[in-house]
Amino acid sequence: MKISSEDQKSQMCTNAYCCCKCASQYPIFAHPWNSGPFKGSISTRLGWGCLIEGRITFFDFEHTECEMFTPKYDENDFQSALKAIDAEIGYIFDKEELFLEKFGKGNIMNLTTVSFASTSVKIVYVLDCGQHVSDSVPMDDYLAWRGKQ
Numbered sequence: 001m002k003i004s005s006e007d008q009k010s011q012m013c014t015n016a017y018c019c020c021k022c023a024s025q026y027p028i029f030a031h032p033w034n035s036g037p038f039k040g041s042i043s044t045r046l047g048w049g050c051l052i053e054g055r056i057t058f059f060d061f062e063h064t065e066c067e068m069f070t071p072k073y074d075e076n077d078f079q080s081a082l083k084a085i086d087a088e089i090g091y092i093f094d095k096e097e098l099f100l101e102k103f104g105k106g107n108i109m110n111l112t113t114v115s116f117a118s119t120s121v122k123i124v125y126v127l128d129c130g131q132h133v134s135d136s137v138p139m140d141d142y143l144a145w146r147g148k149q
């Protein structure tokens, strides 16, 4: 069975909804006990399997798309998302520390909501005394802080 040069192509695949970025796609390898075209080394890739609802459909190509697309978990995306959230949390807690010094009666126990609107950032949290506090920051203040990062 012919192995295509799809490996190099997957690095360049620009279709965000391509099968190569789908969690249902798995590589399919040969086994020496097989007969016919599926016989071979376990390191020989024969093609691609699409696993949906307990059934695997074989593809001899890697790149296409369908309506069942489910994004693959990506550790790098996850880490950069965490970093982005971390930066926002830094802002929110720095900001709320000052707010609490002025008006509050305790420490922040839990952050419950952060929402961004066109003119403001709304922050809702719970203090260790049980008090719920809602704060609204003008978007300009938030953007000024982002500019300093």
Ligand SMILES: [Zn+2]
Pocket (backbone or CB within 6 Å): 010, 013, 014, 015, 018, 019, 020, 021, 062, 063, 064
């Ligand atoms: Zn692709």
